[in-house]
Amino acid sequence: MAVTMKDIANDLGVSVVTVSKAMRNHNDISLKTRTRVLQRIKELDYRPNLAARSLATGKSYLMGLVVPDLVYPFFSLVAKGASRVLRKKGYSLIIASSEEDPDLEIQELSQMMARNLDVYIVASAQTGPESLRRFVEQKKSLILVDRRFSSFPAHYVGTDDKEIGRMATDHLIERGCRQIACIGGRDVSPAMDRLEGYKHALISHGLPVLEQFIVTRVNGDNHGDVTGFEAMNSLLRLSPRPDGVFCLNDPTAMGAMKAIAESGLRIPQDIAVIGCGNVPYASELRVPLSSVDQDCEMIGENAAKLAFSLVEGKQSMAFPKTILMKPKLIPRNSTNRISQE
């Protein structure tokens, strides 16, 4: 069927070994022979069979990316960034979505492990690191993105989430909010860290941290819109009610804004809202949403670059590296109140 090295070798009257070496620029092949080989490769549009190469070398030239939800722009941007880097090096990306289901994630990872991927890049939907330990046992290269586990040292690429929390909360305070609520998930590291940053910001401005103003939910990050809507409704029943809300991601913020709008209150005059993630359409929403940008594509790029340094042996799994992106505040109308400071 397809052209093989053997065909090239026969055509040229050399051995397959020579072809193999010439193709990969080994320096023990004469320039003349190499030229002839490369020439013939071009003519026949020969491409090495990667399954065979993989079997022989033990490398698959594939990387895996598992994300909780490919439709959420955060993760598709990560995928985009990673693709761009891999493409240049002749690697391909197997992408799987866990749909935020821990069991499905394990299943997808098993599938991938059967293919002996060179690196596994995972934004994990697990609640704990247990199922990830087999990467360590089997000495597989693992890179976590977005979410990490405190008791599980591994390479990690993400954003400085505490800084996000501080930044968003500082912004609300600066815009005159004093009763600042927080809505989001609770079981994943970005949520926990952002919450911590939120508290930190309140405290350092001398504002009280009120438990009733913090609405976190297990799994609150999926279906963020529903979480945001319901949580906001409960917050609106409080007295005094919040005059600013920090939502741990943009879908949550969209849900919260919907609840505020339906209650007849105005954004940002009555309640200011800020999200996180800076989805591409944030500026086109009913009220353009202030958000904290995470440079998702760079997260993907950096994860892919780190992946290569693992493949090339420049980094080892023994010394996990952490790469944090700097978040960036993107103020829009949803927090556009006159400062009262």
Next chain:
Amino acid sequence: MAVTMKDIANDLGVSVVTVSKAMRNHNDISLKTRTRVLQRIKELDYRPNLAARSLATGKSYLMGLVVPDLVYPFFSLVAKGASRVLRKKGYSLIIASSEEDPDLEIQELSQMMARNLDVYIVASAQTGPESLRRFVEQKKSLILVDRRFSSFPAHYVGTDDKEIGRMATDHLIERGCRQIACIGGRDVSPAMDRLEGYKHALISHGLPVLEQFIVTRVNGDNHGDVTGFEAMNSLLRLSPRPDGVFCLNDPTAMGAMKAIAESGLRIPQDIAVIGCGNVPYASELRVPLSSVDQDCEMIGENAAKLAFSLVEGKQSMAFPKTILMKPKLIPRNSTNRISQE
């Protein structure tokens, strides 16, 4: 390193052939042996090396998906739908994004072909089918999604685009619009077909088809927001200006709405707008956007199912099959005018 069939065979005092057969439920292995083998496989958490299997069988158990833009929800939903189907059958999906660049697409496809994927699912960014002919030459299984080429018979899964054009235009007419413009790309099949549906609808309602009301651009579908914004601005300078606009996709509609808003006109009272694709956030936009839904996930699912019937030999490349989804109108505020009929 990893467990192999040989390990299992040695442990059990049988041959690798027996293990191989037992694992794949060949019926010439005694129940007793099979049970022992499966037992041991479980114990050792053995997984067959897919590169080796691929080399031996000539199949890769991989499918490829190439889309122009993974961040656009349409394509990520297609990917999601396809994943769901493949997962169940032990297949994995290699996903690549062409970034709407024909050359990059060719490069990505070459990469994939080196891996001998079992099926290639492509939403092509090519302007013509030339570069796709090698699939035919090399007898590779190809399925086009979303975009097709009139002179190139191939399996195709998409939406009834003419119907979309009719449906959207009918809706505008029904809502009282009489000066209906159309904005979008021009070089890809969905754009052309939707435009045809648009014209058809106008004609069958006795309305004139005005060339100055049709603004199509080469490559207008990428950066649809820019296309929509600029095209709408040019339409606004016309006299009489349109009182309704059919945008060939949602990003274009968002750009158009922005232009209308900036000009001080109201949506939908002065100009009604309808898009296509029904992005998940359509209802959360400044003016909730009416759109035509394409059931993107089902496109992905159907493409994957068709892929399997190709792998299993139930369909051949010689008799291309076309699967068209029925579009569905989703009216929202952007066309919410009182009917004048």
Next chain:
DNA sequence: TTGAAAGCGGTACCAA
């Protein structure tokens, strides 16, 4: 500088 041989981990064929 070149190439013969062995092996990567499976599967298919056919004989035992």
Next chain:
DNA sequence: TTGGTACCGCTTTCAA
């Protein structure tokens, strides 16, 4: 029912 052998296409080692 079981297994020996050849082979898939490539890389590595080592001898020529």
